[in-house]
Amino acid sequence: MILLNGYVEAGYGAVIGALGAYGAWLLVRGARLKRALVPAPVEQERHQKPKD
Amino acid sequence: MSTRVIRGIIGFTALGLVAATVVMGLFVTPPDAVQGNLARLLYVHPPVAWVAYLAYGVTSIASALYLWRPTRSRRWDQLAVASAEVGVVFTGLTLVTGSIWGRPAWGVWWTWDARLTTTAILFVLYLGYLALRRIPTSRETRARRSAIAALIAFIDVPIVHESVVWWRTLHQGATVASLGTNSKIHGIMAWTLLLGFVAFTFVYFWMTMLRFQVERLAEQVEDEEFKNWELERAAESEISSGAIATLLGDGIGDRDDTLIEHKVR
Numbered sequence: 001m002i003l004l005n006g007y008v009e010a011g012y013g014a015v016i017g018a019l020g021a022y023g024a025w026l027l028v029r030g031a032r033l034k035r036a037l038v039p040a041p042v043e044q045e046r047h048q049k050p051k052d
Numbered sequence: 053m054s055t056r057v058i059r060g061i062i063g064f065t066a067l068g069l070v071a072a073t074v075v076m077g078l079f080v081t082p083p084d085a086v087q088g089n090l091a092r093l094l095y096v097h098p099p100v101a102w103v104a105y106l107a108y109g110v111t112s113i114a115s116a117l118y119l120w121r122p123t124r125s126r127r128w129d130q131l132a133v134a135s136a137e138v139g140v141v142f143t144g145l146t147l148v149t150g151s152i153w154g155r156p157a158w159g160v161w162w163t164w165d166a167r168l169t170t171t172a173i174l175f176v177l178y179l180g181y182l183a184l185r186r187i188p189t190s191r192e193t194r195a196r197r198s199a200i201a202a203l204i205a206f207i208d209v210p211i212v213h214e215s216v217v218w219w220r221t222l223h224q225g226a227t228v229a230s231l232g233t234n235s236k237i238h239g240i241m242a243w244t245l246l247l248g249f250v251a252f253t254f255v256y257f258w259m260t261m262l263r264f265q266v267e268r269l270a271e272q273v274e275d276e277e278f279k280n281w282e283l284e285r286a287a288e289s290e291i292s293s294g295a296i297a298t299l300l301g302d303g304i305g306d307r308d309d310t311l312i313e314h315k316v317r
Contacts (some may be wrong), residue, residue: 004077011093011152012074015100015145019070019255022141033269037276 055261063258069251073099076244084241093153094241099248101146101171103256105209107139108178110260112206115199129195129269132202133185134263136178138256143175159224166215167223174212177205191271 077095084091111132118128150168151161162168185194189298216225237245 001160005089005156007093007152007156008089011078011096012078014148014152015096016070016074018141018145018148023259023262026259026266030262030266030269033266033273037269044102044110 055265059258059261059265062261066251066254066258069247069254071245072217073244073248073251076240076247081241081244084236087157090153091154091241093149095244095248096252097146097149097153098245099252100149102140102249103138103252104142104146106253106256107135107260108174108202108206109211110135111139111178111202114203117288118195119203125197126191129191129199130264130267131156131260132199133182134260134267136181136202137263138259140175140178140182141259142256143171143178147171147175154222163222165200165220165222166219167212170208170212170215174205176206181205187292202243275309290315 072094077092081092081095083089114128114132114135118122118125120133147168150171154163154168155161167307181198184201185198189197215221216223
């Protein structure tokens with residue numbers, strides 16, 4: 001890595017870091033919301049024994 | 053092709069283009085004759101500023117479409133907030149990268165220059181827009197209110213753009229607009245700058261699509277929670293009325309109400 005002057009690296013780092021963090025946050029939030037929409041099995045169904 | 057696939061393609065394209073911009077900007081392009089390596093910030097600073105303008109433009113169009121009765125739809129409001137939030141991220145990055153560039157070029161991190169000040173106002177205006185959406189009210193009221201706010205906030209976008217023409221500023225004038233005709237920029241530098249614009253525009257589309265989906269899912273979750281709450285309330289009242297009916301059938305109805313309440317519990 002060629003060292004420039006510190007300011008350039010800071011500028012690129014801020015852009016890549018911030019966009020990466022925001023993108024990751026959106027992905028995680030989307031996955032959590034999707035999981036929240038999956039209906040959880042009710043208590044009876046969970047403890048029901050198979051009939052056969 | 054599903055939205056998910058399209059979003060994936062846009063996401064990977066954006067990733068590749070940003071990587072190419074970084075490589076070109078840091079390693080391939082020559083240093084500037086006046087600013088040296090510092091000019092490499094050119095490949096990220098104007099592109100992120102352009103995306104902020106684009107994002108607010110999309111927010112304004114979506115807001116106007118929401119306000120206009122024949123096209124009113126929840127989707128326009130969801131798109132408006134998605135684009136505005138992405139726009140705020142990019143405006144923040146414009147201010148940060150500008151400040152990083154300003155310190156070695158002008159000797160200060162911040163100055164109350166017309167371009168900087170109007171950009172800071174733009175940032176605060178759209179933060180206000182996002183804050184306005186947090187006020188608890190009905191969805192329709194929130195959408196209408198924030199659509200009007202978005203249209204008012206957009207007035208600042210042309211002011212930011214023209215600030216370098218209207219006022220004497222430290223910030224340089226419009227260079228990008230004159231690239232085609234009277235270009236004073238090296239060919240590879242101009243192409244890398246163009247690549248930066250395309251790359252961050254792709255990033256914008258990917259993020260807005262993702263944020264739009266998050267908004268839709270959040271509303272669905274909210275609806276589900278409300279439906280469940282209503283069902284629980286209905287079930288509770290059914291149990292209560294059933295228990296009261298049983299007690300009344302046992303002849304307890306003649307006794308005082310406090311006893312009935314106690315039994316129901």
